[in-house]
Amino acid sequence: MTLAVLILAAGRGERLGHRLPKAFVTLGGQTLLERSLCALEAVDEVAVIQPVIGAHDFATYAGLGLAASEKRRDPVAGGAERQDSVAAGLAALPSTVEWVAVHDAARCLVTALDVGRVIEAAYREGAALLAAPARDTIKRVVDGHVVHTPNRSECWAAQTPQVFRRELLTEALEKARTEAFIGTDDAQLVERMGVPVAVVEGSARNIKITLPEDLLAAEGWIAEGDIA
Numbered sequence: 001m002t003l004a005v006l007i008l009a010a011g012r013g014e015r016l017g018h019r020l021p022k023a024f025v026t027l028g029g030q031t032l033l034e035r036s037l038c039a040l041e042a043v044d045e046v047a048v049i050q051p052v053i054g055a056h057d058f059a060t061y062a063g064l065g066l067a068a069s070e071k072r073r074d075p076v077a078g079g080a081e082r083q084d085s086v087a088a089g090l091a092a093l094p095s096t097v098e099w100v101a102v103h104d105a106a107r108c109l110v111t112a113l114d115v116g117r118v119i120e121a122a123y124r125e126g127a128a129l130l131a132a133p134a135r136d137t138i139k140r141v142v143d144g145h146v147v148h149t150p151n152r153s154e155c156w157a158a159q160t161p162q163v164f165r166r167e168l169l170t171e172a173l174e175k176a177r178t179e180a181f182i183g184t185d186d187a188q189l190v191e192r193m194g195v196p197v198a199v200v201e202g203s204a205r206n207i208k209i210t211l212p213e214d215l216l217a218a219e220g221w222i223a224e225g226d227i228a
């Protein structure tokens with residue numbers, strides 16, 4: 001079984017308030033992208049790593065001077081929506097790849113252990129994602145008013161990697177494209193096909209670096225040695 005990871009790094013990440021696209025922002029001396037690449041590279045089941053970067057970021061990527069790697073391919077350009085970036089990465093993969101893990105470069109604190117666990121679950125069940133149980137009570141809000149409070153014990157915050165059979169993800173993306181549906185993660189597209197997606201509990205520290213305070217928290221965890 002050949003598994004490839006798409007590392008999505010084509011977003012601008014404007015909420016971080018940086019001049020650089022988010023994946024090229026530095027955390028404890030390394031960019032978020034390098035940290036994500038390193039974490040995924042360390043996982044035995046991962047055979048191929050396909051970075052997806054912004055069309056204007058190829059020089060910045062080359063400037064990282066990444067050490068040669070047998071698993072990592074040259075980056076491809078992503079698209080306007082996250083889904084377009086996933087489709088671009090998928091299209092670039094060798095035909096031998098049967099399983100695909102999609103990972104946000106911004107979730108650079110993911111551990112090899114959690115990646116291995118979600119891959120195992122996907123191999124058993126066909127599709128799986130990492131997620132953390134909701135800590136807060138979640139409200140559905142429309143026009144500034146609560147319209148629904150789901151049972152907290154059933155609410156989880158989706159993380160990445162999310163792992164699928166290649167054909168399943170390809171089909172789900174195609175269905176979303178023809179129906180002009182834009183999701184906020186890949187599992188959502190697969191769920192729309194009526195296919196069950198297994199949930200594997202991931203670390204609460206597998207956060208998506210989004211706001212300046214996320215970088216500060218991550219710096220603290222790294223300095224404490226609390227992140228692998």
Ligand code: C5P
Nearest residue numbers: 008009010011080081082085104105106
């Ligand atoms: O924008 P958001 O934080 O949800 O992005 C999650 C991940 O998807 C980030 O790592 C970002 O670089 C990537 N992304 C992408 N192409 C886009 C939008 C987001 O690769 N068009």
